[in-house]
Amino acid sequence: MGLQVKELPKQTPLESRKPRSDYYYISEESSKLAKHPEWIPTWDLNQEKRFENWEPFRHTDRGYFGDPTFDSLFADADVKTRKLTPRLGTEITGVQLSSLTPRQKDDLALLVEQRGVVVFREQDFKNQSFEDIKNWGKYFGPLHIHPTSGIPAGHPELHIIFRRGGKESTKQFFANKLNSSTWHSDITYETQTPGVTLFGMLQTDVGGDTQFLDTIVAYERLSPTFQKLIDGLKVVHSSREQALHAKENGGIERKPVIDSIHPLVRYHPVLKKKALFVNRGFSRRILGLKEEESEALLQFLFHHIETCLDAHIRAQWDDKTVTVWDNRRLLHTATIDWDDDTLRHAFRLTTLAERPIASEEEFNEWTPEAEKEELDKKEETLSLTPAEFYEKYYKKD
Structure with missing residues (x-):
C-alpha cells in the first residue's frame, strides 16, 4: 500500500502518514527529529469509540495524608527549593520523582495542592518504562484516556505533545491570531475532572514555556457582591468542538x-478554598441564563482570569524537567514563541479527582449513587429553559 497523507489535529500540527490500515503516524521527516522515538505519537483507528467515559467513583485525595512539614519528601540534604512567587509555584532540585515512596507521594500531593504547580529539575522519568510511569500515576487516581490526542503505540493513558517550529509554521499559526495563549484546565468536560497532573519534557530548546494562572486568586479578587452573584451557578463543559476538530483534521x-x-465556582476539599472553574476551551454556557446573559458573563470571567497576570507563573523547560500541577485550581497555556525548526516533544499523565462541587456541604453529601441519578437525567436538565432551570435549581424557598 502506498503512503496516504492526511492532516493531524492542530494540537499536533504536522503531516501524517498511513503505512497500514489501522494506524496514523507522524511523517518520517518529523520522526527523524525525535530523540525518543518510542514516544512518537500514534493514532490507532481500532480505538475509535473503544473507550467509555468514567462511571462516578469516590476519589481518595492523597493530599489528606501528606505531612505539611514535607519532612519525608525533603529528607535528602541535597534538596533545594525555590518559590517562584509568594503564593504560586515552587522549583525543586534533589528530589527524584520516579523513586518516591508512598509516604513521599502523599507529601507531593499536598505540596502540589498548596503551591499549585511544582517544577522538578534533573528528572529521569522519561527513561522509565511506560508501565512504571502509569503505575506511578495510578497512586493519585484513575488515569485519563484522552479522546483525540496522539499516544505512544499501545498506551492510551499517555498524552503526547509533538510540536515542530519553523518560520512558515509560525507564520501560518499567527495568520488569524494575535497571540498563542489558550488558557484552559485540561478536559473539564469529564464528569470527574483532573487533579494531580504530570507533564514530562522529552526534547526541547529555548522557548515553548508553559504558563500557569491561579483561579483561587482570580475568585478572591472579585467583590463580595459579585462572588455572591456567581456562587451556585452551573456551567456546561463540552468535548464536542474538540472531537469535531479532531475528526475534521484526520x-x-x-x-x-x-x-x-x-459549578462555576468550585470548592477545593483539601485547601477548603473556592476557585473560578471556567475556561474558554470547554465552558460553553451558564445554565439558567439566556444566551446573551450567559455569553456576557462568561466573556467577563474569561477576560478577568486571563488578565490576572499577577497570579501567574511561567515555567521554563529543559529536557530533564517534569512539572506537576493541580488542575482543579490552575489554568495553563502553551507559549508558541520560537520559529526555528526545533522540536518540543513531551508527555502528559493525567489523574482524575473528585467530581467538581460547589461547597464543603455538597462535597460531604456527594455519593456515586446520587451522581448516577443526576447523570441519568442530564439531557432533561440541559433542555430546561432559563426560567425552568431557575425554578428547579436556583430558586430558594
Missing part, C-alpha cells in the same frame, strides 16, 4: 462526546 475519537454540568 484524527480519531476514542470516546463518545460528553457534556458535563459543573
